[in-house]
Amino acid sequence: MHITDVTPADLEAVTTLWEEAGLTRPWNPPATDLHRALDGSTSTVLGAFRDGRLVGTVMVGHDGHRGWVYYLAVAVPERGMGLGRRLMQAAEAWLVERGAVKLQLMVRESNTAVTGFYDRLGYADAHVRVVAKRLD
């Protein structure tokens, strides 16, 4: 198992994983999100590969101070064995290397299953209300 940046050649495996993990939404094409993250100088998508097969991802980026994580996903048969934790550690290390001092992420309110996972990794409610508006 090794964790490294995915490339555009991994597009199909990445989007399949994200769809299976329930992370995609019809109004947010995953291919666009992937290419944007790979094209940017302050973002990437890290992939966990077992025998050349993609089994996990995390998208990570920063604004110089805060880092953000999106699309954390572990393939169903690989869950519960520490890979989610390893991917988050890889994202944290990626941010530390670039000088970011804080990592935050958004969890959909409907995704109650994942709350315990972030608790175990030491993440806590930041007591911040996130507001959003679509610009397209």
Ligand SMILES: CC(C)(COP(=O)(O)OP(=O)(O)OC[C@H]1O[C@@H](n2cnc3c(N)ncnc32)[C@H](O)[C@@H]1OP(=O)(O)O)[C@@H](O)C(=O)NCCC(=O)NCCS
């Ligand atoms: C969330 C997810 C990435 C976790 O991956 P994973 O590989 O199963 O997690 P790990 O095995 O690394 O678990 C790390 C720790 O969290 C705990 N944990 C994992 N999932 C948990 C859950 N749903 N509830 C409570 N604890 C959980 C584990 O027991 C483990 O605890 P420990 O090592 O301290 O004993 C995976 O379930 C997933 O892909 N979910 C669907 C996509 C998703 O919701 N992503 C997050 C969007 S915000």
